[in-house]
Amino acid sequence: MTTTAALEQLATYRAHNSRASQETFQKGLPLFQRNAYKKMGDDAWSFLEQLALASIDMGRYDIADQCLKVLEERFTGSPRVDCLHGILMEATESPEIALKYYNDLLEADSANAPIWKRQIAVLRHMGKIEKAVNELSQFLDTFYADVEGWLELADIYATCNRYENSLQALSHVIVLAPQNPFYLLQAAETAYTAGDVPLSIRMFLMVVDMSDGDDNEPLAESTPLGITVRAWYGVKLCSRRLIRDPEHASVSASQTDTPKNVALLDELATERLRIAYSSAGKKGDIAQGRDEVFAWVAAP
Amino acid sequence: MFGRLFLVVATFALIHAAYSTYEHLSRLKALNRPEGTLPLNAVYESVFALILGILGAALNAPTLKDITWAGEMKKRTIDEMDTRLGFANYNTRARHLLYPNPKS
Numbered sequence: 418m419t420t421t422a423a424l425e426q427l428a429t430y431r432a433h434n435s436r437a438s439q440e441t442f443q444k445g446l447p448l449f450q451r452n453a454y455k456k457m458g459d460d461a462w463s464f465l466e467q468l469a470l471a472s473i474d475m476g477r478y479d480i481a482d483q484c485l486k487v488l489e490e491r492f493t494g495s496p497r498v499d500c501l502h503g504i505l506m507e508a509t510e511s512p513e514i515a516l517k518y519y520n521d522l523l524e525a526d527s528a529n530a531p532i533w534k535r536q537i538a539v540l541r542h543m544g545k546i547e548k549a550v551n552e553l554s555q556f557l558d559t560f561y562a563d564v565e566g567w568l569e570l571a572d573i574y575a576t577c578n579r580y581e582n583s584l585q586a587l588s589h590v591i592v593l594a595p596q597n598p599f600y601l602l603q604a605a606e607t608a609y610t611a612g613d614v615p616l617s618i619r620m621f622l623m624v625v626d627m628s629d630g631d632d633n634e635p636l637a638e639s640t641p642l643g644i645t646v647r648a649w650y651g652v653k654l655c656s657r658r659l660i661r662d663p664e665h666a667s668v669s670a671s672q673t674d675t676p677k678n679v680a681l682l683d684e685l686a687t688e689r690l691r692i693a694y695s696s697a698g699k700k701g702d703i704a705q706g707r708d709e710v711f712a713w714v715a716a717p
Numbered sequence: 718m719f720g721r722l723f724l725v726v727a728t729f730a731l732i733h734a735a736y737s738t739y740e741h742l743s744r745l746k747a748l749n750r751p752e753g754t755l756p757l758n759a760v761y762e763s764v765f766a767l768i769l770g771i772l773g774a775a776l777n778a779p780t781l782k783d784i785t786w787a788g789e790m791k792k793r794t795i796d797e798m799d800t801r802l803g804f805a806n807y808n809t810r811a812r813h814l815l816y817p818n819p820k821s
Contacts, residue, residue, distance in 0.1 A: 435797040436805065470802075476812030508807045534803040542806050569804045596786040599798040628790065644795060 420453060428460070431467055438474035441467060446480065462488065469501055473508050481505055500531040507535070512543045530560055541573060549573065557589075564593050568600075571607070580611035581670065598627040602644055605651055614666045615673040618655035618682070624648040641693040649689045653714060656683035687714045723773030730766035734759045 423444040430437055445468040448454055454461040469484035485505065488498050499522060507515040519536040522529060533556050540549040550573055557566050571586035587604040594600055605620035629645045641649055658666045659679045667675040676682060691714065694707040738759045745752075783789075 433793065433797045434800050434802055436800045436802060470807070473807050474809060474811060476809070476815050478812075504807050508809075508812075512808070531803065538804040538806065541804070542808065565801045565803050568799070569801050572801070596790070597798070598790055599793070599795050602795075603799075627787065643791065 420448065423448060424457070424460075424464075427464060427467060431463055436474075438471040441471035442475045442477070445471060449480070449484065462491065466497065466501065470504065473504060478505065478509055496526075496529055496531055500535060503532065503535050507539060512539050515539055516543075528559065530556075530563075534566070537569070541569075546573065546577065561589075562593055564590055567593070571603075575607065580607055583607050584611055584613075596627075598624050598644060601627065602648060602651075605648070609651065609655060611670070613670050613673070614655050614658050615669045615675045616671050618652060618659070618676060618679075619673060621648045621651035621655065622676075622682075625652070641689050646690070646693045649686050649693070652682060653686040653690060656680075656686060690714050720773045720775070720777030723769050724777060725773075727766045727770035727773055730762055730769065734762040734766060737762075 427441060427445060429435075430441055445464065448464070449468055454464055457464060465484045465488050469481045469488070472478070472480040472484070481501075482505070485498070485501055488501065492498050503515055503518055503522075506518055516536065516539050519532055519539065522532045523536060526532075533552070537549050537552045537556060540552060550570070553566060553570050553573070557563065557570065560566065567586050567590045571583045571590065574580070574583035574586060584604060584607045587600065587607055590600045591604060601620055602624045605617050605624060608617035608620060625641075625645055625648045628643060628648065629639065629641060656679050659675060660683060669675075690710060694710045738755060741756050741759070
């Protein structure tokens with residue numbers, strides 16, 4: 418792969434926050450060893466940080482050490498470099514040592530956001546969930562606009578099966594990032610798991626609205642793609658629950674009303690799923706599993 | 718293709734109008750009448766070059782990109798929405814899977 422193409426790919430990974438450590442390492446290592454990063458200007462430092470994290474993820478602590486040395490020479494005493502030090506410590510030594518390092522840094526400066534996040538991450542992965550949740554709640558009280566933090570809180574609650582709390586955290590995420598249908602989908606699925614079926618069906622329909630939507634094509638002729646299919650699955654699940662069990666399923670903890678035409682929604686979801694798995698050619702690449710899907714949507 | 722053609726024609730027309738104005742004015746200067754008006758043909762030619770150049774530049778522009786949020790979200794995948802890199806776990810099995818027999 419040419420140097421320019423590799424650099425572009427790495428820049429895309431940085432912009433999209435993807436954690437593709439193996440590809441990053443494979444593309445970035447030759448650039449680092451040939452010292453090509455010196456010609457990159459200001460991007461060189463973010464590239465070095467990215468390569469350091471990817472090498473730690475791949476187990477190559479020697480490369481990470483070298484990247485860290487170059488960064489330290491340039492940015493002595495920077496909180497981001499301290500953070501990288503800490504991450505290397507987490508990977509190579511015991512978590513208690515890394516925790517002590519972070520606690521010392523936090524005593525010196527208690528509003529150091531990246532270090533605080535690492536401390537919370539170490540606490541969670543050591544298994545000290547209550548302490549992690551307390552620290553994370555304090556962190557989010559201080560830094561409300563941190564979408565990552567609210568997502569992490571939602572994830573911790575979901576792994577402990579506390580789905581209502583997870584939904585509350587996700588509602589903050591939706592307030593902070595209202596244009597993102599992926600978080601709305603996560604919230605809809607969490608609401609369904611928490612038992613709030615009317616809220617969940619409304620959220621799934623909102624996801625369909627946001628993610629489907631080639632304005633040039635009328636709805637009847639368009640094929641659902643991507644997360645729209647997942648949202649239609651959600652609508653089908655919810656409508657099936659509401660039809661089979663109207664008294665219990667329509668009791669909503671958030672006092673949401675059930676939509677009026679649930680049977681019609683059920684039919685629409687069935688039809689959309691059939692179309693999604695039926696189209697031939699490039700748009701219909703997800704046609705595997707077609708028979709199973711058709712059997713499932715047809716069952717009462 | 719039309720855009721580039723129009724742009725080339727407009728450039729030539731403008732250069733031609735400019736050169737003919739220059740010749741006209743130097744002729745007037747040679748005849749010792751330096752305050753003559755610009756020849757009307759050159760004015761018409763440069764206005765024509767302007768209009769044709771605008772048309773050519775508009776047709777030659779690259780196709781418009783979709784910069785709506787919906788268009789941007791269509792290009793993302795669900796995996797990269799959930800990475801939470803600030804809280805990621807870096808204490809993985811990679812060392813033991815990929816380099817299981819350290820030399821030291």
